[in-house]
Every structure is written in C-alpha cells, then in structure tokens.
Amino acid sequence: MEERNRAAFGFAPADIDFVLLTHAHLDHCGRLPLLAKRGFRGEIVSTAATRELARVVMLDAAHLQEEEARRDLRRKPHRRTSSAEPAFETEPLYSVLDALNCLDRFGRVADYGKSMDLAPGVRVTFFDAGHILGSASLYLELQEGDRRQTVAFTGDLGNRGRPLLRSPVVPPASHIAVMETTYGDRRHKPIGPSIDEFFDAIAGAFARGGNVVIPTFALERAQEVLWYLRQGREQGRLPALMQVFLDSPMAISATQIFEHHPECFEPQVARQFGAGRDPFALPGLHFTRDATESMAINRFRSGAVILAGAGMCNGGRVRHHLRQNLWRESCAIVFVGYAARGTLARRIIDGAKSVHIFEEEIRVRASIHTINGFSAHADRDELLDWHTQIRPARTFLVHGEEDVMQAFAALLHDTRVEMPEFGQSCEL
Ligand SMILES: [Zn+2]
Numbered sequence: 001m002e003e004r005n006r007a008a009f010g011f012a013p014a015d016i017d018f019v020l021l022t023h024a025h026l027d028h029c030g031r032l033p034l035l036a037k038r039g040f041r042g043e044i045v046s047t048a049a050t051r052e053l054a055r056v057v058m059l060d061a062a063h064l065q066e067e068e069a070r071r072d073l074r075r076k077p078h079r080r081t082s083s084a085e086p087a088f089e090t091e092p093l094y095s096v097l098d099a100l101n102c103l104d105r106f107g108r109v110a111d112y113g114k115s116m117d118l119a120p121g122v123r124v125t126f127f128d129a130g131h132i133l134g135s136a137s138l139y140l141e142l143q144e145g146d147r148r149q150t151v152a153f154t155g156d157l158g159n160r161g162r163p164l165l166r167s168p169v170v171p172p173a174s175h176i177a178v179m180e181t182t183y184g185d186r187r188h189k190p191i192g193p194s195i196d197e198f199f200d201a202i203a204g205a206f207a208r209g210g211n212v213v214i215p216t217f218a219l220e221r222a223q224e225v226l227w228y229l230r231q232g233r234e235q236g237r238l239p240a241l242m243q244v245f246l247d248s249p250m251a252i253s254a255t256q257i258f259e260h261h262p263e264c265f266e267p268q269v270a271r272q273f274g275a276g277r278d279p280f281a282l283p284g285l286h287f288t289r290d291a292t293e294s295m296a297i298n299r300f301r302s303g304a305v306i307l308a309g310a311g312m313c314n315g316g317r318v319r320h321h322l323r324q325n326l327w328r329e330s331c332a333i334v335f336v337g338y339a340a341r342g343t344l345a346r347r348i349i350d351g352a353k354s355v356h357i358f359e360e361e362i363r364v365r366a367s368i369h370t371i372n373g374f375s376a377h378a379d380r381d382e383l384l385d386w387h388t389q390i391r392p393a394r395t396f397l398v399h400g401e402e403d404v405m406q407a408f409a410a411l412l413h414d415t416r417v418e419m420p421e422f423g424q425s426c427e428l
Contacts, residue, residue: 022155023135024053035101043107049134065092097373130158130168139171147160163282184408194373210330217311218251
C-alpha cells in the first residue's frame with residue numbers, strides 16, 4: 001500500500017480540471033496534496049464542512065509523514081548518504097507545505113441540493129450522504145452533443161437513524177451508479193441494543209475496577225461516542241464520576257469544527273446548538289492535545305474512558321493505551337467502528353491471545369466488545385434500497401473488500417454490474 005501511495009496516478013495531474021470531494025476521511029482526501037504536488041492546478045469542489053475537516057486531515061497526514069521520515073532518518077543514518085537506498089524510505093509522501101498548497105486548490109463551495117455548472121455540459125449536485133459531517137453523494141449531469149448521461153455516486157453512504165447527522169438523501173434516478181460496498185454483505189444490529197451493550201461494557205469495567213479504551217476515528221465517531229456518553233450519564237446508566245479523555249488532537253479539532261456547522265445536524269441537535277448548549281460537553285471530559293497530557297492518563301488505573309485514535313489501532317496514541325490496559329482483566333476495550341483485515345484492531349476482535357505493540361508482546365486479558373450498530377456506513381439493505389431508487393442501467397462497484405463486493409453484486413438485478421480493476425478506464 002505504501003508503494004501504491006507513491007506510484008504514478010495513471011493520468012497526468014495537470015490534465016485534471018476538477019476534483020469533486022465527497023468527504024474528509026483520509027482514504028478520500030489523503031492523496032490530494034500529492035495530486036497538487038504533481039501538477040494539478042484545477043479546482044477542488046466540496047461542501048463547506050468537508051473543506052474545513054479536510055484541511056485538518058490533510059495537514060495531520062502531512063505532519064505524521066514528516067515525523068515518520070525524520071524518525072526513519074535517525075534510525076538509519078547510513079541512508080542519508082547512501083545513493084543505493086530508494087529515496088521513498090526517507091522522504092515524506094508530501095510535506096506540510098504541499099498540504100497548504102493543496103488548500104489553495106479548493107474553490108467553490110457546494111450547498112446540498114443546489115446544482116452547480118462546472119463546465120459546458122458538466123453539472124454536479126451534492127446530496128447529504130449522512131456519513132460524516134459535510135459528506136455528500138454526487139449527481140452528475142453530462143451532456144455531449146445530443147447524448148445525455150447521468151451518474152449517481154454514493155461516496156461513502158451513511159446509515160439512517162444516527163443521533164447527530166441527518167439520514168442520507170438519495171440523488172435522482174440515473175443511468176449509471178457508482179457505489180461503495182463496505183458493508184454490502186451484512187445487516188447492522190439495531191441501534192437500541194447496541195447502546196445497551198455499550199453502556200454495559202463501560203459499567204462492567206468500572207465495577208471490576210478497570211478502565212475503558214475506545215479506539216476511535218477522529219471524525220464523527222468520536223463526537224458520536226461523546227454524545228452517547230453524555231446521554232448515559234444523564235440517564236444514570238453511567239457513573240457520574242467517570243473521567244472521559246478525548247486523547248486525539250485531530251478529534252479535538254474536528255469537535256470544534258462540528259460546533260461551527262449546526263446546519264449539518266439532526267434538527268434536535270441543531271436546536272441544542274441554537275440554545276447555546278454544547279451537545280458534546282460532558283462533566284469530567286478532558287481534551288488532551290499535548291503528548292505529556294496524554295501520558296499523564298496512565299495514572300488512571302480505574303474509572304477512565306479513553307477515546308484515542310486510530311480507530312483500527314494501526315497507529316496513533318491508542319496503542320499506548322492498549323499497552324497500559326489490554327493485559328488487565330478488569331479493563332474493557334470497546335470497538336465502535338470498522339476494522340479492516342490485517343489491522344491490530346481486527347486481530348484483537350478476532351480473538352488473538354496476545355499481540356505485538358511497540359515491539360512488546362502484550363497478552364489480551366481485558367474484555368473485548370464490538371459494538372456493530374454505531375456504523376457510519378450503510379448496511380446491505382440500505383445500499384440495496386439506494387440502488388433501487390437510482391434504477392441504473394450500469395453499476396460500478398468501486399470501494400470495499402473483494403468478496404463483499406462479489407456478494408453484493410449477486411444481489412443486484414436489471415443492471416450491468418462492473419467491478420473495475422485498479423487504474424482501468426471506462427467509457428460512459
Ligand atoms: Zn468515509
């Protein structure tokens with residue numbers, strides 16, 4: 001993957017006129033600074049909230065890569081002079097400066113439901129995808145001579161009934177659908193039992209005298225978890241004295257950006273903002289930006305809920321907290337998001353007896369919980385429902401694990417399903 005990140009795009013970046021950015025998750029905006037670095041001079045169009053969040057995400061990614069490159073240099077000093085070593089081992093994919101230059105490429109801001117002419121014969125409309133703050137599905141109207149084609153693109157599609165965001169809005173029926181299939185082979189558990197499970201996991205660990213570690217994605221999931229924690233505390237289902245740490249500089253920034261965009265929320269949440277009430281405020285909540293503050297959390301042996309990234313535990317501060325708490329029977333690790341194959345999160349979820357963290361073998365003795373109902377992605381039925389409303393003649397599946405994509409393709413009728421290879425071009 002690291003090599004593929006550095007590979008050529010498969011097209012000339014300078015030839016691209018527009019990038020339509022659906023949302024600010026790293027797997028969607030993470031290579032934009034590289035695109036700009038390699039010659040893209042066109043316009044990036046997104047919603048206002050996506051632009052603000054993408055800024056934080058891209059700068060954070062650039063910063064991490066610079067740090068990693070520096071660490072690499074220290075560890076392998078001979079590489080500084082050796083011309084035989086490939087340059088990519090020590091050079092960041094892009095720098096903070098590249099990310100800042102990329103921000104200059106952001107142009108017009110898209111409002112949900114309002115169409116925008118990009119170029120003669122190319123019109124786009126962004127629809128609320130209900131996935132994360134500012135996320136969008138796209139509807140493209142393309143005209144060439146007397147040929148007209150419409151394309152509906154899911155981006156990442158959210159699920160209905162989430163506490164903060166509105167439900168996804170489906171674009172108009174289109175000739176072509178381009179879809180994600182992250183959960184195309186399964187149905188989510190309903191949210192009610194998931195919340196019960198979540199509160200029980202926390203209360204259980206506290207009763208045993210332990211902590212709770214929640215590996216959290218910085219965008220959306222962290223804020224949703226804060227929302228539920230506040231609810232649990234207000235309903236008396238979680239102890240009033242619990243200490244909550246949001247131990248992720250990016251999640252802290254994202255939470256502040258959320259507070260700028262009440263227009264994106266469920267009406268009930270928007271009203272709370274309107275009344276001057278911060279829906280994420282919670283007694284005993286600590287924002288820990290500094291590394292030293294983060295390390296000080298180790299003092300808490302019980303009664304702490306620690307939210308830290310990365311959600312899949314493949315990096316970030318959560319690994320320190322796992323090292324402190326994973327081997328303790330009294331603690332609980334609560335997974336609230338997607339964990340891809342090959343990640344540390346997935347190994348723990350799949351029942352590993354011990355795992356490697358910072359070159360140390362750590363036994364897994366804490367209780368492990370996977371709360372599946374909090375997903376930010378539509379499940380199989382919601383994806384199918386979206387597809388039924390679009391009624392496309394052709395369907396491209398472009399995002400998801402291959403067996404899941406195959407399983408989802410088998411459920412589609414009256415449409416030609418295509419699963420393009422990486423780098424393949426398709427005529428519309
Ligand atoms: Zn996403």
